[in-house]
Amino acid sequence: MNSNKNTVSFLVSAGSKSRGNYQIPSNSAALATPSVLATRYSTDLMINIAGKEPKIIKGKNNEFYIPLTEKEFLTTVPALSEKSFVLISLFCVQNFEEDPDFTLFYIFRLDGFTDVFAFMRYVRRETTSIATVFPSACWYEREIRDGFGIEFTDAFDKRRLFLHEAYPEGFHPLLKSFKNGKIKAIKNPKEAYPFKKVEGEGVYQIPVGPVHAGIIEPGHFRFNVIGEPIFNLEIRLFYKHRGIEKLAEGKNPSACIPIAEAISGDETIANTVAFCTAVEKISGIEIPERANYLRAILLELERIYSHMGDLSGMITDIGFPRMTTPFLILRENIFRQNEFLTDSRFMKGVIDLGGVKKEISGEALSKLSLYLKTFVSQFESATEDAHTSSSLIDRFSTTGVLKKKLITPLNITGPIARAAGTKYDVRFDHPYGIYKDIPPERTIKIAGDVLSRFEVKAAEVLNSASLINKLIASIPGGAIIAETTEFAISNIPDGYALSMVEAARGQNLHWVYVRNGLINRYKVRTASFCNWQAIEHAVLRNIVPDFPLINKSFNLSYAGTDL
Amino acid sequence: MNASFLLFTLLNTGFILLVSPLFMSLIKKVKAYAQGRKGPSLLQNYLDLRKLIQKEVVYSPNSSGIMRVTPYLNLAVLLLASLFVPVVFIPDAPAGIGNIIVFLYLLAIERFFTALCGLDAGSSFGGMGSSRLMSLSAVIEPTMVIAFAALAYVLRTVNFHEMFAITAGSTIPESPTLTLISISLFIIIIVETGRIPVDNPATHLELTMMNEAMILEQSGKNLALIELTHAVKQTILMAILINVLVPWGLVTKLTFAGLAVSCLYFLLKASLLAGLIGLFESSIAKMRLFRLPSFYMMAFFFSALTILMEVFA
Numbered sequence: 092m093n094s095n096k097n098t099v100s101f102l103v104s105a106g107s108k109s110r111g112n113y114q115i116p117s118n119s120a121a122l123a124t125p126s127v128l129a130t131r132y133s134t135d136l137m138i139n140i141a142g143k144e145p146k147i148i149k150g151k152n153n154e155f156y157i158p159l160t161e162k163e164f165l166t167t168v169p170a171l172s173e174k175s176f177v178l179i180s181l182f183c184v185q186n187f188e189e190d191p192d193f194t195l196f197y198i199f200r201l202d203g204f205t206d207v208f209a210f211m212r213y214v215r216r217e218t219t220s221i222a223t224v225f226p227s228a229c230w231y232e233r234e235i236r237d238g239f240g241i242e243f244t245d246a247f248d249k250r251r252l253f254l255h256e257a258y259p260e261g262f263h264p265l266l267k268s269f270k271n272g273k274i275k276a277i278k279n280p281k282e283a284y285p286f287k288k289v290e291g292e293g294v295y296q297i298p299v300g301p302v303h304a305g306i307i308e309p310g311h312f313r314f315n316v317i318g319e320p321i322f323n324l325e326i327r328l329f330y331k332h333r334g335i336e337k338l339a340e341g342k343n344p345s346a347c348i349p350i351a352e353a354i355s356g357d358e359t360i361a362n363t364v365a366f367c368t369a370v371e372k373i374s375g376i377e378i379p380e381r382a383n384y385l386r387a388i389l390l391e392l393e394r395i396y397s398h399m400g401d402l403s404g405m406i407t408d409i410g411f412p413r414m415t416t417p418f419l420i421l422r423e424n425i426f427r428q429n430e431f432l433t434d435s436r437f438m439k440g441v442i443d444l445g446g447v448k449k450e451i452s453g454e455a456l457s458k459l460s461l462y463l464k465t466f467v468s469q470f471e472s473a474t475e476d477a478h479t480s481s482s483l484i485d486r487f488s489t490t491g492v493l494k495k496k497l498i499t500p501l502n503i504t505g506p507i508a509r510a511a512g513t514k515y516d517v518r519f520d521h522p523y524g525i526y527k528d529i530p531p532e533r534t535i536k537i538a539g540d541v542l543s544r545f546e547v548k549a550a551e552v553l554n555s556a557s558l559i560n561k562l563i564a565s566i567p568g569g570a571i572i573a574e575t576t577e578f579a580i581s582n583i584p585d586g587y588a589l590s591m592v593e594a595a596r597g598q599n600l601h602w603v604y605v606r607n608g609l610i611n612r613y614k615v616r617t618a619s620f621c622n623w624q625a626i627e628h629a630v631l632r633n634i635v636p637d638f639p640l641i642n643k644s645f646n647l648s649y650a651g652t653d654l
Numbered sequence: 655m656n657a658s659f660l661l662f663t664l665l666n667t668g669f670i671l672l673v674s675p676l677f678m679s680l681i682k683k684v685k686a687y688a689q690g691r692k693g694p695s696l697l698q699n700y701l702d703l704r705k706l707i708q709k710e711v712v713y714s715p716n717s718s719g720i721m722r723v724t725p726y727l728n729l730a731v732l733l734l735a736s737l738f739v740p741v742v743f744i745p746d747a748p749a750g751i752g753n754i755i756v757f758l759y760l761l762a763i764e765r766f767f768t769a770l771c772g773l774d775a776g777s778s779f780g781g782m783g784s785s786r787l788m789s790l791s792a793v794i795e796p797t798m799v800i801a802f803a804a805l806a807y808v809l810r811t812v813n814f815h816e817m818f819a820i821t822a823g824s825t826i827p828e829s830p831t832l833t834l835i836s837i838s839l840f841i842i843i844i845v846e847t848g849r850i851p852v853d854n855p856a857t858h859l860e861l862t863m864m865n866e867a868m869i870l871e872q873s874g875k876n877l878a879l880i881e882l883t884h885a886v887k888q889t890i891l892m893a894i895l896i897n898v899l900v901p902w903g904l905v906t907k908l909t910f911a912g913l914a915v916s917c918l919y920f921l922l923k924a925s926l927l928a929g930l931i932g933l934f935e936s937s938i939a940k941m942r943l944f945r946l947p948s949f950y951m952m953a954f955f956f957s958a959l960t961i962l963m964e965v966f967a
Contacts, residue, residue, distance in 0.1 A: 296860075297778045304860050319786075319943060332818070408862075410854035410940030416689045482851065598764040636943045639859040 104119035128136060129155060129206035137163075138171045150209070151372040151588040153521060154198075158211040166220075167210065172224045176201050177207070179502050180600050182614040183239050185267050187604070197221075198589065198600070200559075203443040205521050207589065227621060228500045238265035238336075253329040253653060256280030264337050271337055272341045282584075288324050289315040297635065301330050308649035312638075319634040324627050328652050331487040335654035339613035344370045344580055344603075345444055347610055351441045352439050354615055354649030357400070360393045361594035362615070363442040368523060369603040370444055372588040374579040377417075382446030382573075384566040387525040388456075389438055389447075390592070391555040391562075393558035396425040397595035397628070398548040405545055406477065408640045419475035421466060428459055445576030453566075463556045470556075475547045487542035491641030494539065502630075504619045505597020507645055510547040511539030517593035529565075531558045539629075541644040567632070583608050594618060594649060617651035659771055662745035663737060663852040667747050669738045669917060670893075674885035675699035677892065677928040679848075684932025699885070706878035714871055716773040721871070724771040725879035732886045735760040738814050738825040739893045741920045744822065744906045745815075749767065752815035759861045761798075761846070764887070765791060767836030774846055779860045783867025786943065790864075792846050793947045797954040801838040808832060814894070821901040831960045832898055838960075839895040840954035847888045849931065851949065862940070889924070896923045 118188060130147055133155060137145035142165045148156040159167060177380040180198040181412065187194040188261040189594050197210040212218070220243040232243045233252035239581060240263040243249070254262065257276045289296075294317055301309035309330035315323040339347045352359045352364035364386050371378060403418035426436045433441045441449050475548040477483055495512045497503065504515060532621050534550035536543035573579075587604040597618025622645060630641050658882075679699045686693025695701075713721055728886050738757045750756060765787065772784035808829050809817045823830075846851050848865035860867065898903060903919025905912035941949060 297782065347876065404695070406939075408859060410850050410862075411854075411938070413688045413855075413936040414939070416691075480939065484941060485945070487938055535867065537901065634943055636862040638861050653723075 095425070124128050125205045126135055126153065129204050129208075131202070133157060133208060136170070136174070137167075138168050149405065149585060152172050152590050153206045153368065154589045155206060156196075156209045156211055158213075161212070164210065165464065168221050168224050171210075174240060176220075176498040177499050177502055178225040178227050179207065179598065180602075180616045181228055181235070182602065182603060182616070183241065183265070184236045184614075185239065185265070187612075191447075193239060195235070196601075196602070200520070202515075202520075203439035206319075207591075209523065209589065214241060216240065217242045217244055218242060222248070222266055227624075228643065229625070230620065233571040235349040237263065238638060239263055240266065244412065250285060252478050253332050254282060255329065261394045269337075270543045271334070284327065286313050286325050286327075287315075289325060291317075293317050294322065301327075310649055315488055316635055319636070321633055321635060321638070324630050324638075326621065326623055326627055328649060330653070331650070332653050333650075336613055336615065340573065341612045341619060342610055343584065343608060344374075344605065344610060347613065348612075351615075352478065354654065355617060355619070355648040356437055357393070357397045358594045358596070358599065358648065358651060359387045359439055360442060360564065361592045361599055362617070364390060364524070365601040366592045366598055366613075367442055367444050367593040368590040368592075369586050370580070370583075370605070372590065373586040373603065373605050374583040376445050376573050376579050378446045379570045380567050380572050381569045382571045383525045385447045385451060385571065386442065387529075388451075388562050388566075389433070389441060389458075389557050391431060391531075391559050392425065392432075393438065394555045394595045395552050396422055396429070398552045399425065401548055401643070402474075402545065402552075403447055404643045404646060405487070405541065405640065406483065408643045409483065411480070411536050412476055412485060413485065414473075414480065417469065417476070421470055421473070424462070424466065430453065432459065437473075441501060443572060443576075444580055446570070447570070448526060450571050456563045456566065460560050463560055467553060467556050470552060471548075477545075484518050484542065487545055488635075489538075490637050491542045491633055491644060492538070493625055493629045495537075497625065497628055501624050502599075503625045505593070505595070505622065506547045506551055507544055507622060507625060508597065509534065510536045510543035512537035515598075517591050517598050522628045523590070523592065525562065528547060529561060532556065541640060544644045581608070596651070597622060617648060619647040621649050656746060658879075659745045660749075661749055661908065662740065662743065662747075665742045665754055665913070666740060667733055667736055667869035669742055669876055670886055670889050671733075671882070673855050673921060674889040675703060676884050677924055679962045680928040681932040681935070685936050688933065701882075703878045703882060705933045706881070707875050707876035711874040711876050714777070716772050716776040716869070720767070720770050721773045722876075724767045725872070725876040725883070729879050729883045729886070730768075731764050732883050733745050733762050733955050735764075736890050739890050739897070740815060740818060740898075741893050741904070741910050742916050745908070749823060752813040754806060754814065755809060756813045757814065758795075758798060758802065759886075762795070764883070768865075768868055771872075775871035778865045779870050779872055781864070782861075783864050784895070786864045787868065790946055791951075793950050794842075797838075797950050798842055799953055800961075801842060801957040802825050804831075804838070804957040804964075807961055807964050808835065814897075818897045818901060818904060819906055820889065821898060822904040822906060824901075829964075832962045834956045834963075836899045838896065838953040839891070841949065843888065843891045844894065844932070844934070845907070845950065845953075846891055847884065850935040852937050852946060854940050865944050870907065892927050893920070896920065896927060905919060936950070954959055 095353055133147060137157065145157050150156055176199040178197065179200050182196050184196065185193045188503055192213065192215050195212040197212065199208045199210065200536045218233055218241060220228065222232060229248055229250060232246055233248065233250065235241050237252050237254040257280055259274045259275065259326055274616060294315055297314040299312040299314065301311045311327040313325045313327070314321055318594065335350055338385055339350050346365065348363060351363045364426060399418055399422035403415045403422060406418065429438050430436045432455055433449055437439065441447055493507060494510045496510050498511060498513045508515060512535065514533060516533055518531055519533065532554040534547055534554060536547050552583060582588060583605055585606050587598065587602065589602045591598055591600050594617065600616045602614040603610060626645050633641060670897060676696060678697045679694065684695045735757055736753050769784040769787050772780035805817065806812045808831050809820055811817055848855055853861065853864040855866065860870070869877065872880055900923055903915055905916050
């Protein structure tokens with residue numbers, strides 16, 4: 092099936108075995124659980140770095156919080172980089188617990204550990220940047236500057252991020268002192284956004300967007316080209332900031348479900364499951380087994396239709412509509428299945444705290460299972476067709492190569508990272524829900540070009556379909572929502588939890604902080620936020636007419652980035 | 655100028671103007687069927703033209719007279735070129751009409767003004783389209799010269815009218831090498847009308863476009879004229895291929911019945927060709943921009959091969 096010589100493909104079937112080989116500093120590791128191991132590891136690490144035993148707070152959901160003093164923090168950061176920790180998120184909380192100022196949470200993961208490490212740093216109005224050590228911190232720091240007004244004094248990039256020039260100076264919406272409401276926009280901003288300047292003979296700029304020819308969301312792409320080859324690309328997003336994080340503040344957890352659903356249209360289930368999991372962990376709700384199965388089925392259905400959109404989009408963008416049609420038809424059929432199962436094509440209003448809102452009958456599930464058999468055979472013949480078209484392979488192969496060395500520093504996740512030779516997948520590395528017991532198959536390619544992304548996404552569609560069939564075959568009966576949910580939510584204790592899911596585009600991270608029964612801070616970081624920066628690198632030395640194809644092969648969410 | 659030529663001018667131009675949008679629709683229809691869609695009605699292109707003509711023209715404040723003149727000029731140039739390619743009957747034309755070299759220059763004038771027009775409004779996409787068109791023209795123009803030279807060499811004349819008079823008289827192609835030239839002519843149709851795999855006429859992606867990029871700034875009546883020019887160009891190029899390869903039905907004497915037969919046959923053959931173009935487009939993805947010269951080289955190769963065969967045969 093694979094006609095490209097440059098791409099070596101192999102399947103890694105996951106199980107408990109692949110999660111077992113850590114480098115553990117202790118010799119009694121064999122019997123310990125992953126989280127005990129992670130505690131031990133981080134204790135040893137901190138003793139090494141700071142010279143004393145750290146205060147480690149066990150989080151509610153596979154995470155550790157390690158509060159650090161400023162001095163400890165500054166010595167820790169380079170050490171973490173040396174140990175190849177990956178910075179997966181950085182966010183700020185005002186008045187965290189009894190603190191009068193700001194707390195920065197630096198969330199790290201390390202290969203081999205299912206638990207993530209959250210280092211806490213207490214800051215006032217000014218602090219220092221870590222973007223030179225962890226490049227992915229750059230956008231987070233700019234985001235925090237806009238949201239909270241905290242200056243990262245030694246940052247190399249201090250430009251605005253999500254608040255464009257039309258927002259007045261000194262406006263920081265995530266401060267607790269700011270109450271949601273209308274603000275006065277600046278009509279003619281004095282300063283223009285400083286794009287990176289490239290000068291020289293034959294270099295010229297192509298500004299594209301934010302308004303595009305098709306019906307897509309707004310984004311500005313500033314190309315610097317020499318002839319057709321792209322020399323530099325800068326992407327500016329955040330044209331439709333909705334204030335999702337601020338909207339959630341002060342609401343009770345159930346009222347936030349529609350907000351989580353609205354983060355990104357085709358990641359509805361992923362984001363809602365992540366949000367609900369975080370709240371359930373805080374309130375101690377154990378969701379019933381059947382609900383866990385149903386959530387996984389819906390998550391995988393979402394992955395299928397999302398990938399189908401990407402696959403058909405890629406073929407459309409090389410001007411090959413006849414080859415696109417089978418994918419579009421199959422995608423539509425999945426939407427109809429969604430509607431049949433949940434009364435909503437995008438599966439809105441299904442996930443609820445404590446489980447799922449709508450029961451899906453055994454009969455409906457077996458119909459789905461039956462349909463998936465037809466789906467798989469039609470899908471296989473469509474991808475086979477695509478693979479045997481030489482003109483298609485010619486356009487896909489070697490186009491838009493994403494280098495493997497960028498993946499970790501920029502925390503690029505999802506199928507695009509798996510197409511570039513890394514195997515990270517939240518479902519394996521930090522298993523949640525039913526994935527702990529029934530892991531999906533994992534497909535990895537190494538070339539990192541458009542063809543690899545096409546193949547990985549196509550393989551993931553099939554993997555998801557077979558996983559759904561497996562889940563339907565073994566789904567238990569029983570309740571779909573935990574009985575104690577209502578009581579537990581109305582008596583929710585103060586607390587916070589981090590939850591991660593593997594959405595179609597990669598790792599989505601939600602952090603919820605509940606105080607006095609209401610959401611005090613809700614931080615969302617979708618995979619797109621990190622992955623957008625991958626495009627800036629993948630297009631270099633490609634030609635301008637290939638950009639739409641490269642962009643489509645990533646297919647990132649504008650809304651999911653601009654909360 | 656004789657009466658027969660005057661009548662030819664009116665009939666030939668009128669007929670080509672009338673049927674050109676139909677072939678555009680037909681290609682769309684075939685492509686739609688290949689994708690499993692119903693596609694737009696065959697009259698859609700006529701309706702679109704009517705709609706555009708009724709709309710006002712908006713000019714960019716940066717644009718000059720080029721923008722205002724080009725749509726009219728290009729249509730006039732193409733209508734003049736259409737006189738070189740008889741489809742209704744072959745008249746006694748005055749000297750110069752039908753000359754291959756003049757024909758090539760007429761196409762070059764059209765291309766030149768289209769490229770200028772793309773630059774005129776000062777938008778980045780127009781400039782990009784013009785620069786792409788011009789750099790690729792450097793490859794396609796010699797190819798066209800060679801292809802037409804081969805045609806002239808095989809039929810021993812540089813005048814289209816005389817060529818078609820020779821081919822129309824025969825029931826099988828005059829020379830087997832004409833089949834080879836037809837491949838070149840087919841590629842020239844694809845290239846000159848900006849079709850897949852060269853350019854995507856249905857594209858919504860401003861960054862990949864070539865021909866469409868240059869007319870992005872056009873609107874209303876001017877856009878209608880440009881669309882019509884494009885359709886006429888396609889019909890003329892199709893007519894050359896048809897008259898060379900399958901000339902049956904083209905009459906050399908002016909009679910009412912002969913005229914009707916000519917028109918009917920042309921309509922039929924051109925529809926088949928349009929269907930073929932639609933199928934060809936559906937079977938292949940758009941090529942990488944820098945791969946295109948190798949596609950043009952195929953036309954060059956077949957033309958050069960024809961000349962070699964004619965010389966040494």
